[in-house]
Amino acid sequence: MAILSPFKTVKGLPGIELTARTRWLIGSGAFVAFCAIVLAVLGPAVEFPIKIGRHLSEAIDDSIEWATTSGAWLLDPTSDGVLRFLLLIKDFFEWLPWPIFIVAVVIASYKTAGRGIAIFAVLSLTMMGALDLWASAMETMALIVVAVILSIAIAVPVGILAARSNLVDTILRPILDAMQTMPSFVYLVPAVMFFGIGDVPAIFATIIYAVPPAIRLTNLGIRQVSAEIVEAARSFGTTPRQLLIKVQIPMAVPTIMAGINQTIMMALAMVVIASLVGAGGLGEDVNRALNRFQPGEALLSGLGIVFLAIIIDRVTQAAAKERQKSLMGER
Amino acid sequence: MKLGKFSKLAMLAGLTALFALALAACGGDDPTATPTAAVAAPTATPVPAEKPKLIFGDLNWDSAQIQNAIAREIAERGYGYETDAVPGGTIPLMQALIAGDTNINMELWLPNQADSWAEAEKSGDLQIIGNSLEDNWQSSYIIPQYTADANPGLKSVTDLPDYVDLFKTTATGDKGRNIGCIPGWECEVVNEKKLIAYGLDATYELVNPGSMAALDAELVDAFTKKEDILFYYWGPTSLAHKIDTEFGGLFLLEEPAHSKECEAAEPAWGCAYPLAEVLIVMRTELVESAPDIAAFLAKYDFNAGNQIAASNYMAEASADYDEVAVWFLQNTEEWKTWVTADALAKIAASF
Numbered sequence: 218m219a220i221l222s223p224f225k226t227v228k229g230l231p232g233i234e235l236t237a238r239t240r241w242l243i244g245s246g247a248f249v250a251f252c253a254i255v256l257a258v259l260g261p262a263v264e265f266p267i268k269i270g271r272h273l274s275e276a277i278d279d280s281i282e283w284a285t286t287s288g289a290w291l292l293d294p295t296s297d298g299v300l301r302f303l304l305l306i307k308d309f310f311e312w313l314p315w316p317i318f319i320v321a322v323v324i325a326s327y328k329t330a331g332r333g334i335a336i337f338a339v340l341s342l343t344m345m346g347a348l349d350l351w352a353s354a355m356e357t358m359a360l361i362v363v364a365v366i367l368s369i370a371i372a373v374p375v376g377i378l379a380a381r382s383n384l385v386d387t388i389l390r391p392i393l394d395a396m397q398t399m400p401s402f403v404y405l406v407p408a409v410m411f412f413g414i415g416d417v418p419a420i421f422a423t424i425i426y427a428v429p430p431a432i433r434l435t436n437l438g439i440r441q442v443s444a445e446i447v448e449a450a451r452s453f454g455t456t457p458r459q460l461l462i463k464v465q466i467p468m469a470v471p472t473i474m475a476g477i478n479q480t481i482m483m484a485l486a487m488v489v490i491a492s493l494v495g496a497g498g499l500g501e502d503v504n505r506a507l508n509r510f511q512p513g514e515a516l517l518s519g520l521g522i523v524f525l526a527i528i529i530d531r532v533t534q535a536a537a538k539e540r541q542k543s544l545m546g547e548r
Numbered sequence: 549m550k551l552g553k554f555s556k557l558a559m560l561a562g563l564t565a566l567f568a569l570a571l572a573a574c575g576g577d578d579p580t581a582t583p584t585a586a587v588a589a590p591t592a593t594p595v596p597a598e599k600p601k602l603i604f605g606d607l608n609w610d611s612a613q614i615q616n617a618i619a620r621e622i623a624e625r626g627y628g629y630e631t632d633a634v635p636g637g638t639i640p641l642m643q644a645l646i647a648g649d650t651n652i653n654m655e656l657w658l659p660n661q662a663d664s665w666a667e668a669e670k671s672g673d674l675q676i677i678g679n680s681l682e683d684n685w686q687s688s689y690i691i692p693q694y695t696a697d698a699n700p701g702l703k704s705v706t707d708l709p710d711y712v713d714l715f716k717t718t719a720t721g722d723k724g725r726n727i728g729c730i731p732g733w734e735c736e737v738v739n740e741k742k743l744i745a746y747g748l749d750a751t752y753e754l755v756n757p758g759s760m761a762a763l764d765a766e767l768v769d770a771f772t773k774k775e776d777i778l779f780y781y782w783g784p785t786s787l788a789h790k791i792d793t794e795f796g797g798l799f800l801l802e803e804p805a806h807s808k809e810c811e812a813a814e815p816a817w818g819c820a821y822p823l824a825e826v827l828i829v830m831r832t833e834l835v836e837s838a839p840d841i842a843a844f845l846a847k848y849d850f851n852a853g854n855q856i857a858a859s860n861y862m863a864e865a866s867a868d869y870d871e872v873a874v875w876f877l878q879n880t881e882e883w884k885t886w887v888t889a890d891a892l893a894k895i896a897a898s899f
Contacts, residue, residue, distance in 0.1 A: 271866055285769055300718045402761075409765035414727070414757045415719050492731075495758035501731060504758065508732020510639035 285410045296412040303363045303416055310355040310362075315346055318355075326528060330535035334528070341524035350499065350521040357488055357498035357525065360416060364423040364484045369477060372428050376435025376473070377461065386436065393429040401426060401490045409494050419487075419496030427483040434476025438469030471544065474537035478530060485526045489519075499525075599629055600837045605641035605650040606633035609760060610786050611681050614858045615654045615850055617873035622883070625898040626891030627840055638733065639664060646671055651831040652845075655680050658825045660734045674829050677845045681826040683852035686782035688728065688739045688821075689801040692791075695776045696799035704802035709751045714776040720753045727766065727779035728754040738817055739780055745818035752778075771795040784852040786859030840888070847886040854882060874899075 285292070319342045327335035345354050379386040401422055408418035442465050450464045466473075492500030499521045506515035602623055604616045620631040634641070634650050638657075642664050644650045656665060656676070668674055689705050695714065696702060702711050708724070715724030726743065729735035736756070743749050757763035763779075764787050770777040771791060781788060781798070791798055803820035804810065810819035828845050835842040857880060862872045877883065878899060884892055 275866070282772065286772060289773070297718050304719070406761050406765045409762045410769045413717075413769070414762050414766045415755065418762075493759040494762040495756050497756075501756065501758075505731035505736075508637050508639065508730065510637075510643055 281407050281410060288411075292411050296417045299363070299367070299417050299420060300415075303359060303420065306362050307356065307359040310359045311352075313355070315342075315351060319343070322528060326532050329539065330531040334531045334535075337531075338528050341528065345521050345524060348517050348521070350502070350518060353497070353499045353502050353518065354521050354525060357485075357500065357522070360420065360423070360488070360491070360496060360498055361481065361484050361525075361529075364420045364427065365477070365481055367420065368424050368428040368431055368480050368484070371424065372431030372476065372480070373435055373473065376432045376476075377439060377466075379432065379436040380439035380465075381461075389432070393432060396425050397429050399425075401487065402493075405490070405494050414495040416496050418494045419491035422494070423484050423487045423491055426487050427480045430479035430483065431473070431476040434479070435469065435473045438472030438476075439465045441472065442468045468544065471537050471541040474533065474540060478533040478537065481529050481533060482526060485522055485529075488522055598837075600651070600834060602629050602631040602652055602834070602838070602841065603650045604631065604633040605645055605653040606635040607641060607653075607655055608635065608637055610859055610862075611784065611850075611855050612655045613869050614855070614862070614872055614876075615680065617869040618858075618876050618883070619652075619654060619845070619848070621870075621873040621877055622844065622887060622891070622895065623841055625877075626887050626895040627844070628894075629838065629841065642668055645674060645829065645831065648673070648831060651834040653829040656827045656829045658827065659822060660824060663734075673832055675832055675835060676827045677830045677835065677842055678828045678847070679826070679849045680828050681784070681850050681855060683784060684782065684824050684826055685800075686735065686780070686821045686824065687800045687803075688726070688735070688742055688780040689803065690779055690781050691799050691801065692771060692774075692777065692795070693797040693799050694774055702801070705746050705748070708746075708748055708778075708801070712751045715752070715778045720755065723751060723753040724778065726752045726754050727757055727763065727777065729756075729780050730760055730763065731756050731758065735780065735821075738821070741815065741817040745813075745815040767791070784855040784859075786856075786863055789856050789859060790863065840891075844887055844891070849886070851882075854880065 319339065322338050322342060323335050326338045345351055375389070379389050404425060405418065405422050408421050412418040412421060439461075446464065446468065447460065450460050455464065488496075488498065488500035489503045490500070492498070492504040499518050502518035503515050503522075506512070506518060602620070604620065606613060606616055616633055620633065623629040623631055634644060636644065638661060641650065641653065642661070645653050646668050658665060689708070691702070699711060699714065701707060702714075712724040715726070716722070717725045719725070726739075726748070728739045739754055743752060743754055757766060763781075767777070767779065767781070767787065769775075772795075783789070788798065804818065806820045806822040811817060828848065830842060830845065854876075858872050858876050861867060861875050861879075862869075865871070865875075867875065877895060887895070
């Protein structure tokens with residue numbers, strides 16, 4: 218039983234040398250025989266004998282309804298709090314005169330990402346104004362800013378927990394996988410039942426989709442801090458709290474920022490799906506244009522999302538690199 | 549005896565086979581396991597080569613999809629046609645019909661789709677063949693019956709400014725929330741005009757629900773919690789019927805009766821939606837090459853009773869559209885007057 222490698226010859230039945238090839242033949246032969254027996258006995262397209270789907274889905278429906286009514290004491294204030302925060306940010310972006318926004322973005326991108334991106338920012342933002350996408354773009358910015366701030370607030374503590382405990386890490390991994398691969402429509406409708414139509418369910422759906430990379434990379438960043446550095450810090454008598462706050466987190470910042478960059482990109486990718494529960498902005502423009510069969514309009518609004526994504530991506534990436542460089546310098 | 553990896557795999561496969569066979573044997577006695585096979589059989593009957601394929605535009609709402617499923621079952625079982633359905637929204641599917649990618653549309657809503665129909669009609673390739681969904685209604689100013697009972701003064705759209713407090717939300721601030729139509733549907737534009745024509749834009753804000761799924765979820769949630777809510781909806785729909793039977797009903801606020809003049813006045817649309825005409829459209833070439841289908845659809849007439857029966861069954865049995873269609877053909881009578889005696893016999897024999 219000890220030898221499992223298929224490339225080695227092992228002793229099988231007396232007198233027969235079982236090579237990898239013969240074992241493969243036996244295996245596939247058995248599979249063909251299995252298929253032949255099933256087909257012969259039951260015929261093609263056999264019904265699966267146990268069906269529990271409907272009972273299960275009805276039970277889930279009932280529990281969602283139960284949660285929306287009896288969880289109102291928690292859901293309503295949460296929804297209200299997120300909405301007030303969003304309205305604040307939205308008002309700010311609505312108030313912000315476009316020249317100030319453009320100049321601020323250009324300065325930020327010039328300082329971090331260089332001249333190329335600064336020129337791109339001027340051109341793309343001016344074009345968005347000219348295409349009459351400005352108001353929608355600002356609404357989308359507000360949504361993204363709120364979703365990303367909330368994502369970071371969730372991701373950093375959860376990522377730290379996962380970095381410090383292998384158990385948490387093991388439990389968390391399949392959950393994060395599910396969050397990233399579960400089709401968003403599946404949780405959009407329950408989100409409406411929980412938070413009502415509008416921006417709040419959209420923000421929650423965006424967080425579900427966009428938070429995993431920030432959690433994963435926070436976890437990774439802290440785990441990557443080399444053992445020698447941790448050892449050295451310990452030998453100077455740091456407490457675990459000091460070790461985390463003064464050594465591990467600062468060292469992990471570039472990785473965490475890469476995670477946040479991914480989170481922002483994924484949040485932007487959710488903009489159109491979020492519009493299906495009533496979120497405004499560029500996503501709503503795309504949704505409306507597609508319902509009206511105006512592919513041109515949809516493409517232009519979609520390009521608006523791309524422009525925002527490229528600018529934000531380059532700026533945050535460059536900022537992360539800068540931070541990395543200064544860390545290397547410190548070492 | 550030492551076993552290699554693949555011998556083990558083979559044993560595993562054998563065990564799985566035994567297990568699967570045992571399961572299947574238990575399932576063999578289960579009477580519920582058989583009907584799907586029986587349903588699938590009739591579609592396999594050979595179709596003469598010259599019969600065109602019927603391609604339905606599968607519009608993305610309940611009544612259209614139920615009607616498509618019923619018409620497809622009748623065409624397949626009774627008339628021996630091959631059918632298909634292409635999913636989409638009103639406007640893309642109108643384009644598909646004009647282009648010939650589909651050849652039947654079971655729900656053309658007039659006047660909602662008046663503009664795109666006027667354009668489509670010019671091509672000369674399309675013709676209206678019969679009536680579809682009857683007894684329909686739509687309104688942008690619907691409140692729950694319990695809200696109407698609690699506020700006896702709220703009877704018409706002109707009363708709305710006095711009751712704005714009922715409908716305020718955090719998102720709309722000082723204004724009341726009027727949940728509107730799906731973005732991109734024709735009713736979205738009409739609802740905006742109505743808000744202005746009634747002078748409600750100072751006190752109410754139209755809120756876009758994003759999609760029909762979200763609108764339905766919001767309504768179910770509000771009615772479950774007995775919240776006051778002002779919204780756009782239409783019927784006959786399964787949700788409107790569910791609200792009637794389970795949540796105490798809807799109250800449509802009074803509006804001036806519809807007229808062509810008010811629709812064109814400045815400001816436009818200071819009046820109710822007209823009763824819509826819901827019609828069946830076919831491509832002319834299909835009317836010629838499938839005259840038996842054209843005759844069937846000309847007699848076809850789907851009233852609210854049919855729609856409610858079908859959507860009730862769908863909700864109760866959590867059935868899909870095909871299952872609803874089969875149930876409809878086996879359990880209701882009215883459709884029997886739409887088809888020829890020959891088709892009726894074939895459909896009856898197919899079960």
